[in-house]
Amino acid sequence: MGHEQMELYRACYRSKIKWDNMRLPLPDEIDKTLLRIRRINRRAGVTGALLLVDQHIIQVLEGYTGPVLDTVYCVMNDPRLHDIEGIIHEPADYRLFPNSLMFFRDLTDGIAASRHAELRPLLDHPGEVTRDEAYLALSHFAKELREGRMTNDMLMI
Numbered sequence: 590m591g592h593e594q595m596e597l598y599r600a601c602y603r604s605k606i607k608w609d610n611m612r613l614p615l616p617d618e619i620d621k622t623l624l625r626i627r628r629i630n631r632r633a634g635v636t637g638a639l640l641l642v643d644q645h646i647i648q649v650l651e652g653y654t655g656p657v658l659d660t661v662y663c664v665m666n667d668p669r670l671h672d673i674e675g676i677i678h679e680p681a682d683y684r685l686f687p688n689s690l691m692f693f694r695d696l697t698d699g700i701a702a703s704r705h706a707e708l709r710p711l712l713d714h715p716g717e718v719t720r721d722e723a724y725l726a727l728s729h730f731a732k733e734l735r736e737g738r739m740t741n742d743m744l745m746i
Contacts, residue, residue, distance in 0.1 A: 597684065598654040600661050601677035601723050603647045604670040611669060618669075619693070627690035635660055636684055638692040638730060642711050646670070647718070649677070649727055651684045676723045685731040692730060705729055 611618050619641070630636065635652035648664070650657045665673055686692050694701070702708040707729050710722040 596654055597651060597681040598657045599649065599651050599677055599679060599681040599685075600657050600675070601647065601649040601727070602661070602664070602673050602675050603645050603718055604664070604673040605644055606646060607669050607671050619695075623691055623693055629660070630690045633660065636686045636689050636691075638686050638689060638694070638727060640711065640726070640730075641693075641695045641697055643697055647676070647711060647723070647726075649685065649723075651681060651686060654680075674717055676718055677720050685727050686734065689734065692734065694730060 613621065623639070626639070630652075633652065633656035635650055635656050637648060637650040640647045650660050652660075664670065696702060696708065696711065699712060702712045707722075707725040710718055711726050
């Protein structure tokens with residue numbers, strides 16, 4: 590296997606939720622989707638995080654380039670999402686979420702964002718989220734995971 594295939598890659602995007610294509614109430618839709626994503630990611634060696642922000646989701650995917658781009662392609666064809674904006678697309682030196690098949694956090698209540706300034710841009714920007722803002726927010730959760738401050742039921746890896 591050539592070196593370029595072994596390089597880690599990170600993709601992060603934001604997309605709007607297409608509510609009329611949701612078949613289940615949102616919490617059930619999310620649970621079902623997370624189960625599916627984690628099963629696929631386990632096989633593909635992909636890790637990452639999914640943040641629910643009001644009308645949007647922000648997702649980061651990390652792993653070898655091929656599987657990450659395959660996953661992005663699947664996402665782009667998900668009928669439940671539209672207006673997909675790329676935020677980060679680049680080779681990565683390490684994984685932010687090495688042990689999370691898909692870390693999930695619901696930020697819709699605004700509580701976390703009111704406590705942590707670095708999460709605020711995710712909620713405040715109807716416009717685009719910049720690469721730096723995304724990295725700040727993702728690093729916040731990555732650090733929280735590393736420090737093991739979360740209880741097991743919050744982790745739900």
